[in-house]
Amino acid sequence: MKLSVTGRATAAAVVAAVTLLTTSSIAGAAPARVAAAPNIPVANVKAHLAQLQSIATANGGNRAHGRTGYKASLDYVQAKLNAAGFTTTVQQFTSGGRTGYNLIADWPGGDTGQVVMAGSHLDSVTAGAGINDNGSGSAAVLEAALAVSRAQYQPTKHLRFAWWGAEELGMVGSRYYVSRLSTTDRSRISGYLNFDMIGSPNPGYFVYDDDPTIEKTFQAYYAGIGVSTEIETEGDGRSDHAPFDSAGIPVGGLFSGADYIKTAAQAAKWGGTAGLAFDRCYHSSCDTTSNINDTALDRNSDALAYAVWELSS
Ligand code: DTR
Ligand code: ZN
Ligand code: ZN
Secondary structure: OEEOOOOOOOOOOOOOOOOOOOOOOOOOOOOOOOOOOOOOOHHHHHHHHHHHHHHHHHOOOOOEOOOHHHHHHHHHHHHHHHHOOOEEEEEEEEEOOEEEEEEEEEEOOOEEEEEEEEEEEOOEOOOOOOHHHHHHHHHHHHHHHHHHHHHOOOOOEEEEEEEEOOHHHOOHHHHHHHHOOOHHHHHHEEEEEEEOOOOOOOOOOEEOOOOHHHHHHHHHHHHHOOOOOEEOOOOOOOOOHHHHHHOOOOEEEEEOOOOOEOOHHHHHHHOOOOOOEOOOOOOOOOOOOOOOOHHHHHHHHHHHHHHHHHHHO
């Protein structure tokens, strides 16, 4: 069942920033690429994490499916998006006898026959606040969406952002969303980008190796900042990209590691501590705002924005 709460950019909103359209004077040459992704201020992403931490603290210590902390998290994210001119929709479902919610935010404009999606699960486990898992992905996706609004970005393709419920119960929210898509609507999604744990305290830099175009887009970003990446092998089927992949939709994403152990070779290239888990607070009560590596969060947030801009232009 869909509870539709719509907040739209006021028609009077005028694009303040002047986007310089450079058209080449050389006959036949393709116009230069118009828009480049902005830097995502990691301080903004961390401010969202602080809010999610406060929400967990005020709601029994977690943001889990069916608990008050989850809906309070969704309300926080939705309010920011409505204020920024997104069209938001709350999709309701039931799991384990409790009500769950997905939040979908469409950026007005673009070709709705080619939809680029970026998403993350917003729920935590019951053990704790879930700041790395997955406040990190949720806050980065939110801040990238807000950057689209600040830039008044008008991409060729249509942009849609999503925050999933009940991922920790088995990708329940994202499965529900994909199951409710018509065949036509599925065919209109040109790619889904997933961000689940992107600020791990002992971080790795892992890129999903599902769709090659999306994979290469992320790899190009990291090559540009001189950071090597590895193929993500721990999570096939273990996060919200899986239902999209099963529906034949191109998927990709980023991951900074969970309970696997960082090797000496990985520590040599990425820093951090060999012999320790990438996130030793995975699914634990210590997954708080102190369980975040700012550099990983910053880099992954910027890579997220880069891919959104590149794949929708
Ligand atoms: N399923 C995620 C954590 C997770 C573990 N391995 C991967 C690999 C890729 C993405 C996510 C994950 C969770 O516990 O929410
Ligand atoms: Zn988890
Ligand atoms: Zn997760």
